[in-house]
Amino acid sequence: MSEVDGAEPVRTQTEQTVPADVTLVLRSTRVVTPEGTRPASIAVAAGRIAEVAAHDAPVPAGARLVDAGDDVVLPGLVDTHVHVNDPGRTAWEGFWTATRAAAAGGITTLLDMPLNSLPPTTTVDHLRVKQEVARPKAHVDTGFWGGALPGNVKDLRPLHDAGVFGFKCFLSPSGVEEFPELDQEQLARSLAEIAGFDGLLIVHAEDPHHLAAAPQQTGPKYADFLASRPRDAENTAIGNLIAQAERLGARVHVLHLSSSDALPLIADARRRGVAVTVESCPHFLTLTAEEVPDGATEFKCCPPIREAANQDLLWQGLADGTIDCIVSDHSPCTTDLKTPDFASAWGGISSLQLGLPAIWTEARRRGHTLDDVARWMSTAPAKLAGLHRKGAIEAGRDADFAILAPDETFTVDPARLHHRNQVTAYAGRTLAGVVRSTWLRGVRIAADGDLAEPTGRLLERNH
Incomplete structure (x- = not known):
């Protein structure tokens, strides 16, 4: 250059x-x-x-x-699914480290999930705490999702008015006690309230009854963990969510889809006019159950990485538009929480810095182009969040860019990653696509691994 x-x-x-x-x-x-x-x-x-x-x-x-x-100039990536964990669990991650990793990976905008921080983003006061923590640390533009919990329906409209981009809920246990799941009655109440101001509910969709009925085994075998999170848990939860959204005229978004069986349900719902969108993640699209070694809990996430044949169908869902976007679901933790026991290890994949090369490596093998990658990883997430100035290289948009050398390869060295704990399922993998530099509103914020001082802005809905 x-x-x-x-x-x-x-x-x-x-x-x-x-x-x-x-x-x-x-x-x-x-x-x-x-x-x-x-x-x-x-x-x-x-x-x-x-x-x-x-x-x-x-x-x-x-x-x-x-x-x-x-080198290829892409629109800066927009990652709408990041667990920053700050404040409260900053040993796991934080705004300084997460946004540095994002910048190094070509991401110029991220939205922080409401849980794993203390406090969670479930009231306006809690949102203000998180914004104050993030403001001096953000290397990329940063916005926030609110949370929908049992008993906080009264907080949803104030959070919406305060600028959150929508609301996340779980339909099965989240893994942290301060962010409990919604049952079907609670889901209906929250969704009715959110539909009343045309908000968006984003949903971790696994059915707790199917999970409870699945075999639960401790130990290092990945096959046992996979059996404990069956596809039917996703399929049933998504079917129930679609039914509620259709009844209430609500907008819903399915998070981190891993079960390809649910794709026909989603496609059929859209044909009926249900406002449902869906995302998947790099780990579901590039990693397979067959290659996960026993005891390698850096591969653990919920829902889980499934078989190669399932992955092929997810890529088909991307190609035909049933899956709208690809986002990281970056959910890190400290090294000690990734114990060799799949039942007790923390579930989450750390990939914030690696999503673009991971997806590009697999996408080009399957005959897709960087135009497709930009649509899945920038344009569609920006549209989902209503970020009208992000997501494309055209007049009037923010001057956010990722410059990529698409044919250069590198081997993932965890020590070179910028997120706080260098644990990743991609360690040792050779990926295509080196991010040369990242630009935020016309200013170069990352170049060849070097990061500038933070200049990211805090975003609110309708930015």
């Missing part, structure tokens, strides 16, 4: 021009735009994209030219 201070070049009458207040022109032979990948120069003014011009468009006087050569 080369960088020079721009001087006004000689122009002809046929040359395309860019606005005069431009301070940066980012140029590449491969820029991923909503219309496809093409050579382009991106003009940036006041942190926004002023114009996506021809590759050889002149550089205004005083503007800086950054030429990325043949």
Whole structure:
């Protein structure tokens, strides 16, 4: 990548021009735009994209030219599913470390989940505590989900008015006592309240009755853990959620889908007009049950990583649009909580910095393009959250970019990861796609592993 201070070049009458207040022109032979990948120069003014011009468009006087050569310029990734755990469980993660990892991985916007922090984001006062903690530490733009718990229906509208992007609930135990699950009656009450102000409920959908009926074995065998979280638990919970959403006219989003069996339920619901969206995660799309070693609890998450044949169907769901987006569900913990016993180890995959290369490695093997990856990992999550200035390289959007060398490979070394505890299921894997640099509102915040001081902003709904 080369960088020079721009001087006004000689122009002809046929040359395309860019606005005069431009301070940066980012140029590449491969820029991923909503219309496809093409050579382009991106003009940036006041942190926004002023114009996506021809590759050889002149550089205004005083503007800086950054030429990325043949590296690919993607819209900055938007990760709407991150457990930052700050404040309260900061030994697990924190805003400083999580947002550094995000920046290093090409993510320019993340939304923090309401649980695993103390306090959880279940009241306006709790939201304000979290915002104050995050404000000086955020390397990327950061927003917040609220939480829907038994007994906090009265807090949902105030949280919505305070700017949360929606509300998360569990339909089975969350793993932390301060964030209990909703039963079907409580779900109906929360969902009716949220539908009343056209909010969004995002749901960890596993049915507790199916989980209770499944065989529960302690020990290191992954097959035993997989049997304890059957597909039917997901399928039943998703079916019940769709029924409630349809009855109430509510908007719902299915989190971290791992069971491909649920895809026909979701597709059928959409055909009936139910407002249901769905995400999956890099670990479900790149890792398989067959390759998880016994005792390797860095692979444990709930719902679980399933078989290769199931993964193939998830990719088919991405290709046909049933699955809307890919987000990390980054859920880290301290090393000691990843005991060799799958029954007692903390469930969560740490992948915030690695999602883009992990997905790109598998996507290109399956014949997908970086246009697809940008849609799944930037445009669709931004749309889900209503982040209208994020998610695409086009005029008027924030100048958020990830510059990727798509053909370069690297081997994952946990010691080089920026999240707090260097535990990852991707250790030792060779991945394609090196993030050269990450840009937030026209400012380079990460380059070749080096991170700038935090300049992220706190976001509220309707940003």
